[in-house]
Amino acid sequence: MASPSARSLTTVPADLTSFVGRRQDVAAVRELASKARLVTLTGIGGVGKTRLAFRVAAEVRRAFPDGVCLVELASLTDPALLPLTVMDALAMREQSAREPVGVLCDHLRTQHMLLVLDNCEHLVEAVADLADRLLRAAPDLRILATSRQALRIAGEYVYPVLPLPVPNPEATIKPGTGTQYPSVTLLAERSAAVVPGFALTPDNEAAVIRLCHRLEGIPLAIELAAVRLRALTVDDLVNRLDDRFDLLREGNRNLPERHQTLQAMIDWSYGLCTPTEQALWARASVFAGGFGTDALEAVCTDDSLPERAVLDAVTGLVEKSIFVPEPQGGRSRFRMLETIREYGQARLAESGDQEALDRRHRDWCLQLIETAGDEWVGPRQQQWADRLELEHANLRRALEYCLSESGEARVGLRMAAVPWFWGATEYIAEGRLWLDRLLALDEEPSHERAWALATAAYIAIFQGDEHAVTVLPEVARDLAVRLDDPAALAYATHVLGMRQSLSDDPASAIPLFTEALEQYSETGVTPQYPDSLRIELANAYILLGDFDKATNLVDELYELCGVNGDRWNLSYALWGRGFLALIRGDLDQAEADLCESLAMKREFHDTLGLALTLEVLAWTAAAQGEDERAATLSGGADSLRQSIGAKHVITAPGDFQVTACKRLGEAAFDSAFARGRHLALDETLALALREHAQPAPAAPAQASLLTRRQREVAELVAAGLSNKEIAAKLVISLRTAEGHVESILTKLDFKTRTQIAHWVMQQPTGQARE
Numbered sequence: 001m002a003s004p005s006a007r008s009l010t011t012v013p014a015d016l017t018s019f020v021g022r023r024q025d026v027a028a029v030r031e032l033a034s035k036a037r038l039v040t041l042t043g044i045g046g047v048g049k050t051r052l053a054f055r056v057a058a059e060v061r062r063a064f065p066d067g068v069c070l071v072e073l074a075s076l077t078d079p080a081l082l083p084l085t086v087m088d089a090l091a092m093r094e095q096s097a098r099e100p101v102g103v104l105c106d107h108l109r110t111q112h113m114l115l116v117l118d119n120c121e122h123l124v125e126a127v128a129d130l131a132d133r134l135l136r137a138a139p140d141l142r143i144l145a146t147s148r149q150a151l152r153i154a155g156e157y158v159y160p161v162l163p164l165p166v167p168n169p170e171a172t173i174k175p176g177t178g179t180q181y182p183s184v185t186l187l188a189e190r191s192a193a194v195v196p197g198f199a200l201t202p203d204n205e206a207a208v209i210r211l212c213h214r215l216e217g218i219p220l221a222i223e224l225a226a227v228r229l230r231a232l233t234v235d236d237l238v239n240r241l242d243d244r245f246d247l248l249r250e251g252n253r254n255l256p257e258r259h260q261t262l263q264a265m266i267d268w269s270y271g272l273c274t275p276t277e278q279a280l281w282a283r284a285s286v287f288a289g290g291f292g293t294d295a296l297e298a299v300c301t302d303d304s305l306p307e308r309a310v311l312d313a314v315t316g317l318v319e320k321s322i323f324v325p326e327p328q329g330g331r332s333r334f335r336m337l338e339t340i341r342e343y344g345q346a347r348l349a350e351s352g353d354q355e356a357l358d359r360r361h362r363d364w365c366l367q368l369i370e371t372a373g374d375e376w377v378g379p380r381q382q383q384w385a386d387r388l389e390l391e392h393a394n395l396r397r398a399l400e401y402c403l404s405e406s407g408e409a410r411v412g413l414r415m416a417a418v419p420w421f422w423g424a425t426e427y428i429a430e431g432r433l434w435l436d437r438l439l440a441l442d443e444e445p446s447h448e449r450a451w452a453l454a455t456a457a458y459i460a461i462f463q464g465d466e467h468a469v470t471v472l473p474e475v476a477r478d479l480a481v482r483l484d485d486p487a488a489l490a491y492a493t494h495v496l497g498m499r500q501s502l503s504d505d506p507a508s509a510i511p512l513f514t515e516a517l518e519q520y521s522e523t524g525v526t527p528q529y530p531d532s533l534r535i536e537l538a539n540a541y542i543l544l545g546d547f548d549k550a551t552n553l554v555d556e557l558y559e560l561c562g563v564n565g566d567r568w569n570l571s572y573a574l575w576g577r578g579f580l581a582l583i584r585g586d587l588d589q590a591e592a593d594l595c596e597s598l599a600m601k602r603e604f605h606d607t608l609g610l611a612l613t614l615e616v617l618a619w620t621a622a623a624q625g626e627d628e629r630a631a632t633l634s635g636g637a638d639s640l641r642q643s644i645g646a647k648h649v650i651t652a653p654g655d656f657q658v659t660a661c662k663r664l665g666e667a668a669f670d671s672a673f674a675r676g677r678h679l680a681l682d683e684t685l686a687l688a689l690r691e692h693a694q695p696a697p698a699a700p701a702q703a704s705l706l707t708r709r710q711r712e713v714a715e716l717v718a719a720g721l722s723n724k725e726i727a728a729k730l731v732i733s734l735r736t737a738e739g740h741v742e743s744i745l746t747k748l749d750f751k752t753r754t755q756i757a758h759w760v761m762q763q764p765t766g767q768a769r770e
Contacts, residue, residue: 045342374526497515632672635676
């Protein structure tokens, strides 16, 4: 197998609980994936499609030099956002005006990687179209999808994922052999995890077998049932579950039988919740991607569910495995499995509260953005950038509400027209998409429309969309004049100045920037707008060769940011100081300022700012005589700039690149430049900041405990082979194969074959066999 490259992308999460059963499924899917470029795992909700896909992806990741990338689609409802979601998962920073699908095709054309598209059923047509285009464009791309239905495109191999095998309670089963059935093993392991001291015994084995049979081997149902054993015996659980299943099956004859069973399981879990927990479960379903207790208190509470009751209800729902804790940055945060969330949505619709909760969720998102805007300039700036990234799925859902509900588009414009939000969260292209849609829905003159037009123009400048840049700034300014809206007029004038500063006549930007700065001071807008203007005005002066005025502006911005805590614009002030230090010939100071700027921009994922800073740092490296480093950094800057469709906006104060090319030689310079263009961002930044890559961790000491034959057997265990299959593969007796497996478990102090497989995957390529 090929070993992963240093820049390969692997985003499939590691297992947090044991992976039970599915050995034959893993082997079968791996076999399919070795010959098919698209494999779709199909089956009912909760059957384990995602876990199977994750396990297969983990086991085959070494075969994909460019990595294995997970694209989670459960919270995505808008098919138009599918390409952008895939780009996000791939950590692409393309923000140009080009068609996203075309950008994806170009990016993946030379990639040898695996995409895991999880939960496709609600977007099946869009996923099918996208998968078809990507597979045609990228010959070395493979796709593993999970869906409740096939994509139905040419070349697709469908693998049905069935429930785990279950024993027949009516059959005679030798006592102590129940765990030969994966469903029994799963229930026993999950129950032991939540109930101290639980074990499968001769006294409870028959009841456990009956329970697994009634659950029909559906992993989600088994996981939920195990939690109930905190309060019930297995016999009590079986008795309650039997009655509940029979009742619900009679009421849902039009549904598939296994869907009835899953529905019954969730209905039963719902019935065990208190009325307060039931209400919170249903109301929390308005959130997409996750939520915190503060969000629940803001959106889900009223007289019938007071704020003081939320914490106890959350605790109860966590204990019942309805809410899954996912702490983020020291903050409590939770999510629901999508099946659980969909159930909550149905209950919310039945209650008649759906419309009110959707609106309250939208209002909460609006308040989140506006509060972030009010506090953006200050000590919490980085926290707000991280928080907005974390809530991205919820903000999307709120914007979808504004698009779908009559009369709500203007509120959507208010949310989407915040330029720093899209820049700080790497979703510039998505911001433009929302703005275009909302502007088309609400064409009435308003402050929100004027501001949104200016933001759309601002984004278009970064994207290099010449048509929009030509039209939108004037439209925004004209509307601001008609409305007699000083703040919108200042912003539109600012954007006009930005456009002119990058034109063939940068001198024409100076009066526009100056006018906008004066207008900002009169309107009292938040500081990020005039602060951003100052660095853009300084850049215009640099382009014009007026370095003294540029220095005054940069120093002024540096001092302002030092006082008000605006690290975003402070990074640009440092960029300007570094650029001007290079012009003065103070190379050490230039590098120091530029590296400090880069470190800040890395925290904010500021793609354009990173490109600008890397470009000046490359000139600095050339001036220092580090020609190869200069060429490599130039390549990295060029890659970032092209990813957002940006053109060169600064001019080198000398022939640094030409000089470096002459000293290094054209072929060597071009080679280093090309290498820089293909480096991962982290690698480029490590080179720029003179950071040394961390050495790979040493192989686990246990590797030396195994003989060569035992390491070979371990690899076959990891490949999903049974002892009988290992014996046939190595031409040894079954007893010998069993002995090797037992010795491996003993030497590595493991208890399961899954642990062996995980250990093998942790070894450097070839280490387990040496």
